[in-house]
Amino acid sequence: MSDATVSVPRKDWTTRLLLLPGVIWMALFLITPILMIVYVSFWTQTTFNISPDPTLDSWKQFFSSTTYVGSLWTTIRIWLIVLATTFIVGYPTALFVGLLVKSKTLATVLLVICVIPFWTSFLIRVLAWRPMLGKEGAINIILQKLGIIQQPIEVLLFTELSVIIGMTQIYCVFMVGPIAFMLARIDRNIIEAARDLGAGFGRIFWKIILPLSLPGVVVGAIFVSVMVLGEFATSGALSGRKVNLLGNIIVTQVGSLKWAMASVVGVILTVVMGIVIAGFLRIVDLKREL
Amino acid sequence: METAVFRLKGVTKRYGDLVALDNVALNVRENEYVSFLGPSGSGKTTLLRVIAGFETPDSGRVFFQGQDITHVPAHERAIGFVFQNFALFPHLTVIQNVGFGLTYGKQPLPAAEVDKRAREVIEMVGLTGMEDRGVDQISGGQRQRVALARTLAMQPKLVLLDEPLGALDANLRGRMRNELRAIRERLGVTFLHVTGSENEALAMGDRVVVLDRGRIIQTGAADDVYSAPASPDVAHFLNRFNLFDGKLTAGKFTGPFGTVPVLAARKSDRDVYAVRYDRMRVMPASTVAHGPALKAAFVASEYLGSSIMNFFETGDGHVVEMEHHLSLGAPDIYQPKQDYLLTWNPDQAIVFGREPR
Amino acid sequence: MESRVLKPILAVYVGAFLLFLYGPFVVLTIISFQQGPVGGPQFPIIEWSTYWYRHLFGLVPPSRIAPLPLGDALVRSMALAFMTMITSTVLGVMAAQAFRKRFKGANIVFYLIVLGMMVPGVLTGLGTSLLANNIIGIERHWYTTAFATHVVYTFPFAFLVMLAILNRFDASVEEAAWSLGVSPITTFRRVTFPLIFPGVLSAMLFAFTLSLDEFPRTLFASGSDQTLPLAIYGTFSVEIHPNIFAFGVLTTLFSFALLSVYGILMALSVRRARKMAMQEDIT
Numbered sequence: 001m002s003d004a005t006v007s008v009p010r011k012d013w014t015t016r017l018l019l020l021p022g023v024i025w026m027a028l029f030l031i032t033p034i035l036m037i038v039y040v041s042f043w044t045q046t047t048f049n050i051s052p053d054p055t056l057d058s059w060k061q062f063f064s065s066t067t068y069v070g071s072l073w074t075t076i077r078i079w080l081i082v083l084a085t086t087f088i089v090g091y092p093t094a095l096f097v098g099l100l101v102k103s104k105t106l107a108t109v110l111l112v113i114c115v116i117p118f119w120t121s122f123l124i125r126v127l128a129w130r131p132m133l134g135k136e137g138a139i140n141i142i143l144q145k146l147g148i149i150q151q152p153i154e155v156l157l158f159t160e161l162s163v164i165i166g167m168t169q170i171y172c173v174f175m176v177g178p179i180a181f182m183l184a185r186i187d188r189n190i191i192e193a194a195r196d197l198g199a200g201f202g203r204i205f206w207k208i209i210l211p212l213s214l215p216g217v218v219v220g221a222i223f224v225s226v227m228v229l230g231e232f233a234t235s236g237a238l239s240g241r242k243v244n245l246l247g248n249i250i251v252t253q254v255g256s257l258k259w260a261m262a263s264v265v266g267v268i269l270t271v272v273m274g275i276v277i278a279g280f281l282r283i284v285d286l287k288r289e290l
Numbered sequence: 291m292e293t294a295v296f297r298l299k300g301v302t303k304r305y306g307d308l309v310a311l312d313n314v315a316l317n318v319r320e321n322e323y324v325s326f327l328g329p330s331g332s333g334k335t336t337l338l339r340v341i342a343g344f345e346t347p348d349s350g351r352v353f354f355q356g357q358d359i360t361h362v363p364a365h366e367r368a369i370g371f372v373f374q375n376f377a378l379f380p381h382l383t384v385i386q387n388v389g390f391g392l393t394y395g396k397q398p399l400p401a402a403e404v405d406k407r408a409r410e411v412i413e414m415v416g417l418t419g420m421e422d423r424g425v426d427q428i429s430g431g432q433r434q435r436v437a438l439a440r441t442l443a444m445q446p447k448l449v450l451l452d453e454p455l456g457a458l459d460a461n462l463r464g465r466m467r468n469e470l471r472a473i474r475e476r477l478g479v480t481f482l483h484v485t486g487s488e489n490e491a492l493a494m495g496d497r498v499v500v501l502d503r504g505r506i507i508q509t510g511a512a513d514d515v516y517s518a519p520a521s522p523d524v525a526h527f528l529n530r531f532n533l534f535d536g537k538l539t540a541g542k543f544t545g546p547f548g549t550v551p552v553l554a555a556r557k558s559d560r561d562v563y564a565v566r567y568d569r570m571r572v573m574p575a576s577t578v579a580h581g582p583a584l585k586a587a588f589v590a591s592e593y594l595g596s597s598i599m600n601f602f603e604t605g606d607g608h609v610v611e612m613e614h615h616l617s618l619g620a621p622d623i624y625q626p627k628q629d630y631l632l633t634w635n636p637d638q639a640i641v642f643g644r645e646p647r
Numbered sequence: 648m649e650s651r652v653l654k655p656i657l658a659v660y661v662g663a664f665l666l667f668l669y670g671p672f673v674v675l676t677i678i679s680f681q682q683g684p685v686g687g688p689q690f691p692i693i694e695w696s697t698y699w700y701r702h703l704f705g706l707v708p709p710s711r712i713a714p715l716p717l718g719d720a721l722v723r724s725m726a727l728a729f730m731t732m733i734t735s736t737v738l739g740v741m742a743a744q745a746f747r748k749r750f751k752g753a754n755i756v757f758y759l760i761v762l763g764m765m766v767p768g769v770l771t772g773l774g775t776s777l778l779a780n781n782i783i784g785i786e787r788h789w790y791t792t793a794f795a796t797h798v799v800y801t802f803p804f805a806f807l808v809m810l811a812i813l814n815r816f817d818a819s820v821e822e823a824a825w826s827l828g829v830s831p832i833t834t835f836r837r838v839t840f841p842l843i844f845p846g847v848l849s850a851m852l853f854a855f856t857l858s859l860d861e862f863p864r865t866l867f868a869s870g871s872d873q874t875l876p877l878a879i880y881g882t883f884s885v886e887i888h889p890n891i892f893a894f895g896v897l898t899t900l901f902s903f904a905l906l907s908v909y910g911i912l913m914a915l916s917v918r919r920a921r922k923m924a925m926q927e928d929i930t
Binding site for chain 1: 653654657658660661664665667668669670671672674675678688689690691738739741742744745748750756759760762763764765766767768769770771773774775776777778780781782795796798799802806831860862863866867875876879880883887891892894895898899902903906
């Protein structure tokens with residue numbers, strides 16, 4: 001029998017058409033701005049003017065100043081501390097919600113309860129720490145009433161500690177969520193089996209629970225890191241100008257129209273973030289978990 | 291000369307390393323009921339999906355009514371498809387489901403016309419009165435009929451059914467089988483029906499196509515396939531034959547039942563001797579047999595409706611089945627754990643060998 | 648076994664944790680009832696009053712404390728959030744739909760989109776304002792530069808939500824529609840979209856919320872237009888008063904109302920999705 005018309009494969013444009021707007025948007029409004037920052041960091045900056053003539057001046061200025069370099073170390077230090085504190089503060093909660101709570105409804109309710117504070121504007125929540133931590137703040141009043149301390153603790157507000165406390169409170173939920181999610185996925189039978197074999201809780205935790213929750217920890221760490229490294233509002237509101245993060249420097253430089261310096265700091269922040277995220281993604285292959 | 295409404299030529303489909311379809315060729319005529327039979331993984335569902343246009347073959351061609359439709363997208367093929375899980379539109383009522391293609395398809399009809407035709411098809415499948423019910427308000431069997439009605443409303447020349455009765459209980463299945471056959475005959479449409487149940491394939495199809503590991507290993511009328519399987523695999527899959535390993539040499543087969551003369555053998559990759567369950571005869575253990583003889587102890591029997599299946603076990607643990615059709619008379623009663631002699635007419639055996647004469 | 652000991656300990660811990668989470672909100676609610684206009688945003692409460700709530704709406708005689716410049720900012724924030732919500736959800740649905748088939752370069756596109764939520768607002772804000780100021784030479788406004796950056800931020804979230812929804816979507820209803828002769832576009836409109844609508848609603852809510860409270864990007868990219876968070880930030884360096892806390896309480900209640908509406912809408916459209924799950928459950 002002779003073949004009438006032969007059909008040929010058609011080109012499928014749908015995928016390309018669907019992706020084009022999104023990809024263009026990101027290329028224009030995400031990639032280009034970042035490239036812009038790199039570019040401008042090499043521009044010549046005078047007191048009132050800026051011109052695209054390439055120079056390393058702003059870079060030299062950054063690295064020769066102890067204040068600026070100090071802010072880099074401060075940023076890294078605070079990031080590591082907050083990462084640790086959100087992990088320590090959040091993990092037991094995640095353990096409770098993800099592993100020990102049997103009913104799924106209760107677990108969801110608890111998670112929703114953790115999310116409700118986010119319904120208040122971020123900035124107002126930051127501000128709310130001031131009347132909590134101050135000399136006459138809520139914490140001091142309660143501690144004094146309970147007789148635990150005689151004198152109000154001064155170091156709670158307008159110090160690095162207050163920044164850490166504030167950030168921990170605001171970002172710890174981002175640790176609880178992913179970790180609880182991973183813990184809920186652990187097959188209880190494995191833990192039962194380990195117990196039957198005589199393992200105590202300590203060993204079960206170190207050898208089974210912690211490793212299996214690791215992807216969640218990494219996701220939480222990425223969330224927290226991204227937010228803390230880019231922070232400036234919390235440090236601005238709670239440290240009384242004492243704590244200068246890279247974000248703060250960018251804001252002040254832009255405020256005085258020193259675009260080149262702001263860009264230098266921006267590039268440094270980008271590099272730090274890139275290293276951090278790439279490092280985390282090495283530990284856990286995220287695509288597999290999705 | 292019969293015109294093929296549908297033809298496959300050299301169709302191959304791979305998923306990574308897995309070859310789902312291996313150089314499949316097939317002709318299907320108008321007004322035919324074809325069953326595709328095969329174990330899971332045999333490629334029968336892939337074959338159906340390639341015909342429907344949900345998958346494109348890596349090589350080969352698909353022809354429909356003389357046209358090459360290999361790369362024509364599914365929605366332009368006018369080939370109906372009934373899904374195993376029915377795939378009804380959950381947000382629409384029964385009549386909206388049935389009229390969906392008429393409303394939104396290539397040649398949309400005015401609402402009044404859609405309504406009229408939909409009601410006609412709904413009546414044909416016996417669902418009158420259910421038109422305005424939601425999909426979650428009807429039973430499994432009724433959903434099955436909505437899925438069928440929805441497809442038939444488009445008056446396709448070819449309907450593909452992917453294990454349509456798999457989700458129904460045995461009682462419903464029996465009734466639906468008859469209804470499907472009746473509807474098909476009335477409309478004169480070609481049905482391609484995929485199933486993993488050999489009973490269903492043999493009951494439904496004018497023609498049975500047996501698939502295994504991506505290849506068609508036998509096609510023929512149901513009776514022919516049933517009485518003359520083309521290979522030990524088909525025989526095994528049909529679940530109708532006792533299979534014995536052994537050795538085939540010039541005109542003789544040596545197996546656990548002794549050495550028996552063989553009239554004819556089919557070529558195969560191994561030596562296998564097959565006897566249909568209902569060709570087995572049970573004798574008292576003391577009988578002296580002049581042909582094949584197999585000593586086995588009776589284990590249990592199972593009532594299958596129109597026949598009784600008796601299970602025997604030989605000394606080395608091989609299970610042999612003997613089927614007694616009740617239309618032939620009252621069944622014999624056997625004593626559990628007692629030895630019997632199983633025998634049969636060697637002319638009725640089917641033999642496969644590496645070196646057939 | 649050991650959970651008998653561990654569970655109560657952790658339960659107590661979680662109680663303390665929740666106290667930690669809610670502490671500031673409780674404190675700011677209390678202080679919002681501070682006496683005004685002389686009461687400051689700290690303890691002790693001189694006298695309980697609703698002064699600051701009335702102050703918000705301009706219902707009190709003028710004092711030396713200026714009312715918060717919130718009116719315009721609020722409107723702008725809502726409009727911006729609305730535009731962002733629509734745009735990023737549309738982009739998110741389109742992109743997620745594209746990812747249902749395998750294609751070359753899928754990994755790159757995926758990370759390009761997800762990058763938008765990984766880069767902190769300081770950087771995208773800075774870059775966007777540099778671009779606007781020094782290259783393109785346009786002015787920064789909430790409906791241009793800020794809008795663009797907001798979508799960069801919320802699009803990945805909408806995308807991931809839709810990706811998760813579409814991953815669990817049973818495509819056989821779409822194939823059924825094709826087999827009936829319905830084109831893919833019409834199928835999407837009449838079959839797919841109605842069934843994924845709860846997910847779309849979630850993505851929209853997510854995007855709206857993220858944009859409403861967005862601060863760092865807006866700070867750089869909004870130019871002289873103030874959104875709500877910017878107006879609040881403006882009061883940081885200046886003296887703060889309990890009126891800002893009253894505002895916080897009100898906005899929290901508003902968010903609560905918004906989420907309740909969302910919850911009701913979800914419950915209504917989830918019923919439809921449940922009908923779909925019923926098809927697997929043959930009676």
